[in-house]
Amino acid sequence: MSASKRRSTVNSWILFLLVVGACLFIYYQSENVKEKKNVPLPTKLHPVVEKDKDELIKRAKARGISIVITDGFRTFDEQDKLYAKGRSDKGDIVTTVRGGESYHNYGLAIDFALKTANGDVVWDLQRDSNRNGKADWMEVVALAKDLGFSWGGDWEFKDYPHLQKDFGLSIENLKNGERPPEQE
Structure with a gap:
């Protein structure tokens, strides 16, 4: 051949x-x-996320750190409006995902900030208001991780205020109608 x-x-x-x-x-x-399940979208924070959010606030306060939850559940429309910031709308880019692509849209995420003694809300990652030699922000992150939250500061696109519980579900799972159990 x-x-x-x-x-x-x-x-x-x-x-x-x-x-x-x-x-x-x-x-x-x-x-x-998987076939998409026809289930309604959440309209508020998941009960476990709600409970752990309250526990995070309590634990932070016990350490002398006051925090405020700046965002929780978000509709798809609200997410799209945030996505438009820094793109079609004025402002800085605050998110990389559109409606339906955020754990906020499924009631599984919260954003937090620090609250000063005079009531100002700050996103200061170095602040040490309880004067223990540790950044308050990172103390809150450690408390959140102990409660099972994952932190947006660990991501490639840093989202320092963001905490979420995915319950082992991807965004694709959530879009297909899968939901975490109401209790842990």
Whole structure:
């Protein structure tokens, strides 16, 4: 068999294997797609997130740190308005996701800030109002993590005020109607 005929045969086999592989990939992907459940969207914070939010405020106060929850549940429309900031609307970019793409939209996230003694709300990551040599912000983050929250400051796109509980569910799961249990 000539070299060019061998090359042609090998190329034909490679093409055949690529087509078969693509067909198998498409088949298995379609088998793994879950049917979307028709469940209503949440309208408030998840009960566990609500309870742990209150516990976070209490634990921070016990350490001499006053915090305020600046955001919690957010509708898809509210999320889209935030997404427009720094894009089609004036202001700084505050989020990288549109409505339906945030754990806030499913009642699973909160944002916090520090509250000063005179009542000002600040996002100061270095502030040490309880004078224990530790940044209040990071103390709150540690308390939140102890309660099972994950922190947006650990992400590539830093979202320092953001705390969430995903209950092992991805945004895709939530969009498909999966919801976490009402209790832990």
